[in-house]
Amino acid sequence: MATTDVWSxxxxxxxxxxxxxxxxxxxxxxxxxxxxxxxxxxxxxxxYIRVKDSVIADAKFKTFGCGAAIATSSMVxxxxxxxTVDEALKISNRAVAEALGGLPPIKMHCSVLxxxxxxxxxxxxxxxxxxxxEGRGAG
Numbered sequence: 629m630a631t632t633d634v635w636s637x638x639x640x641x642x643x644x645x646x647x648x649x650x651x652x653x654x655x656x657x658x659x660x661x662x663x664x665x666x667x668x669x670x671x672x673x674x675x676y677i678r679v680k681d682s683v684i685a686d687a688k689f690k691t692f693g694c695g696a697a698i699a700t701s702s703m704v705x706x707x708x709x710x711x712t713v714d715e716a717l718k719i720s721n722r723a724v725a726e727a728l729g730g731l732p733p734i735k736m737h738c739s740v741l742x743x744x745x746x747x748x749x750x751x752x753x754x755x756x757x758x759x760x761x762e763g764r765g766a767g
Contacts, residue, residue: 638695639729645699650706655688660753662745666737671697675745677708679753684708684716689745696735700742703727713750713759719743 638646658676665672671693678686687705691698704724708716721739725731731739753759 637732638699639731641727641729642696642699642731645702645728646695649689649698649702651686651688651702653688653690655686658688658749659756660749660751662748662750662752664741664744664748666741669694669737671738671741673697673701673741673745675701675704675742675749677746677749677753679713679757682712682714684711684713687749693741694735694738696731696738697741699728700724700731700738701745704742704746708746713753716746717750719746 655676655678659679660677662675662677663673672691673693674690676688677684687708689701689705691701704719707719707724707727711719721736721743724742725736725739728739
């Protein structure tokens with residue numbers, strides 16, 4: 629299989645986020661950190677969020693993995709900025725994949741990792757801030 633055949637399985641948007649990922653790097657004093665990994669493929673994602681007045685003001689990521697893992701990490705950080713914590717929780721792996729113009733079926737697990745990293749970061753934020761889904765003002 630030629631190299632060009634491999635890349636043709638990806639949308640232009642996936643390739644753009646892989647080549648020029650948004651929001652890469654560490655975040656000083658994040659309000660929430662989500663750290664997830666897939667033992668089968670070896671992808672590892674770390675997602676950081678900063679929350680101000682229940683709105684995700686900033687998001688960054690560090691990902692060790694394939695091009696699709698990098699692209700989904702990049703896209704999820706773009707999708708969450710400006711959303712309330714509750715709105716961000718509604719972002720599914722399918723929403724991430726659709727925002728990228730789709731993923732090959734064999735790479736859909738990358739969008740699942742992105743959703744899991746986001747949920748883990750929000751869970752971490754809620755634990756640190758004492759905010760829960762039911763009770764003291766979720767988000």
